[in-house]
Amino acid sequence: MLSVIVAVHNQIGHNALFLESVRRYTTGAYEMIVIDNHSTDGSADFFEANGCQVIRNEVNLCYPESMNLGIKRSKGDYVCLINNDLHVAPNWNGLLIAPMELLGLEVASPLGLEMMPTPALTGWMQDRWASIGRGRLSSGKTTPRLRKMIREMYGDWDEFCAEVKRSFSATRYEGMIGSCVMVRRTLFDKIGLLDERIQAADWDLYYTVRKREMEVGDVHRCMIVGGSYVHHFMRATGKAKPEPFSCRHPRLAIDDKWTMQEQMSFWCKPYELLPARSPHSFIQVIRRRLGRTIEKLAREADRAFAWRWLLVSTDRILKIYRSQFKSLGSVSGR
Numbered sequence: 001m002l003s004v005i006v007a008v009h010n011q012i013g014h015n016a017l018f019l020e021s022v023r024r025y026t027t028g029a030y031e032m033i034v035i036d037n038h039s040t041d042g043s044a045d046f047f048e049a050n051g052c053q054v055i056r057n058e059v060n061l062c063y064p065e066s067m068n069l070g071i072k073r074s075k076g077d078y079v080c081l082i083n084n085d086l087h088v089a090p091n092w093n094g095l096l097i098a099p100m101e102l103l104g105l106e107v108a109s110p111l112g113l114e115m116m117p118t119p120a121l122t123g124w125m126q127d128r129w130a131s132i133g134r135g136r137l138s139s140g141k142t143t144p145r146l147r148k149m150i151r152e153m154y155g156d157w158d159e160f161c162a163e164v165k166r167s168f169s170a171t172r173y174e175g176m177i178g179s180c181v182m183v184r185r186t187l188f189d190k191i192g193l194l195d196e197r198i199q200a201a202d203w204d205l206y207y208t209v210r211k212r213e214m215e216v217g218d219v220h221r222c223m224i225v226g227g228s229y230v231h232h233f234m235r236a237t238g239k240a241k242p243e244p245f246s247c248r249h250p251r252l253a254i255d256d257k258w259t260m261q262e263q264m265s266f267w268c269k270p271y272e273l274l275p276a277r278s279p280h281s282f283i284q285v286i287r288r289r290l291g292r293t294i295e296k297l298a299r300e301a302d303r304a305f306a307w308r309w310l311l312v313s314t315d316r317i318l319k320i321y322r323s324q325f326k327s328l329g330s331v332s333g334r
Contacts, residue, residue, distance in 0.1 A: 002030040002093055003076030006084050007066035009037040009242050012046060014085045014233065016143040019050060021087045027094045033073050035066040038243060059246035064194040064201040071193055076185065081202075083179040085233040087150055089161035095228035096182045099172065106187040106219045107209055109177035110228035111164060117171050117226060121328040129153060150231060155317030163318060164229045167325045171226025174268040178202030179232045181222075190219060196247070200254045207258055210266040221268075 004022060008015055022032065032052040036044035037060040048054045055069050067081050078097055089095070092110060100108050109115075113129055116122040132152050141149070154160040181202060191208050198204040205222075212219045245251070258266075 001076040001078075002026070002028065002097070003033060003070075003074035003079045004030055004082060005033045005035070005067055005070035005074060005079060006082050007035040007037060007061075007063060007070070008039060008043050008047075008084045009060055010039045010041045010043060011084060011140070012039075012041045012043050013140070013142045013146055015043050015046060017146045018084045018086055019047065019052070020143070023050075025088050025090045025092055027091045030093070031074065031076060033070045035061070035070050037061050037066060060243040062196065062199060062245045062247045062251065064196045064198065064204075065247055065249070067201065068193045068196060071188065074185075079183045079185055079188075081181045081183065083232065085235075086179055087146075087157070087231040087233075088180075089164070089229045090158060092228045092230060093182070095165065095169075096225055099225045099227075100182065100184065103172070103223070104220060105223055105225075106184045106190075107176070107205070107222040108182050108225045109175070109180055109222070110230050111168060111171075111224060111226055112177045112179065112230050112232050113234070114177050114179070114232065115175050115224055117168055117173065117329050121324065124324055124328055146233070149233075153231070154321075155312070155314035159314060159318050160321060161229055163322055163325065165227045167322075167329060168226030171224075173224050174221055175224040176202060176206045176222045177224065177230070177232075179234075180230045181205065187219065190216075195257070197250050197252045198254060198257055199251055203254050204257065207254075207263065207266045211262070214266075 004026070006018070019032075032047075034044070034047045034052050034054045035057065036047070036054055037057050044054050044056055053073065055073065057066075061069075071079060078093075078100075080093065089110070096108050096110055099105070111117070113125050114122070116125055150157055178201075187209070191212055194201045195204055195208075209219055210221050213221050254263075
């Protein structure tokens with residue numbers, strides 16, 4: 001059985017869309033455990049009315065402490081630590097778990113806006129969402145409005161996900177999508193629960209597993225499994241000015257626990273941790289700033305006319321993705 005664990009603090013529109021997609025697209029037996037951190041918009045009642053297990057907190061707890069409450073309550077052989085501002089693909093869980101069984105993985109994530117098979121495709125997808133999906137404005141939106149944003153971004157969701165599966169089902173590479181982390185329960189017996197001090201819990205989990213692999217060798221590093229895809233609206237709760245966390249434990253940054261040398265050794269993309277190089281000339285500074293300004297203006301223009309994608313046929317949108325997957329998504333050399 002699968003245990004789906006999600007922490008929420010208000011955002012009833014996202015909660016309804018999230019549950020709708022999980023109930024429609026999850027295959028096999030599963031339980032839904034919701035940690036409600038003092039929602040005031042009826043979210044806890046909503047989830048309970050729809051048959052979910054709800055842990056009600058009278059204060060707003062941080063992410064790792066919330067997820068640990070859910071892990072302790074859960075019964076599944078697999079545990080998915082997932083965000084409430086997600087929209088999942090058909091058979092998203094099966095497309096994750098089957099490769100985990102085949103390859104002996106303890107942790108895996110699907111494809112998503114944060115990490116596609118190549119940096120070029122990731123950048124293109126993120127640019128499209130920034131201009132068309134208007135992800136930064138998703139907080140507080142109603143469920144119908146969020147559905148419309150999915151339509152603007154992907155056209156027909158089922159057809160898009162089928163194209164992702166066709167294009168990338170054989171793709172495997174090191175990485176993690178922090179908004180959707182599938183974990184084999186036995187991993188917690190080896191490394192313990194999430195470190196509640198570290199707010200970047202996904203990043204900390206990634207490092208912990210990688211260190212265990214290097215030093216003990218009884219786990220496999222975290223992997224992205226192609227074929228499964230989730231859409232992440234990104235930081236919906238954080239953008240809504242939530243209540244301050246009421247945790248009593250210390251809250252540390254990732255750099256307080258892991259040295260830069262360790263992070264460079266463990267992280268799948270160590271070049272991201274290198275300090276930015278200083279510009280070589282005044283002209284380069286001007287060019288960079290002008291380029292960013294022009295890019296921002298172009299995105300704002302696209303955002304103002306994002307409604308036009310509702311007039312574009314789903315077949316046309318699918319052809320755009322198919323073309324970009326082919327031209328930008330090649331994983332040769334991985």
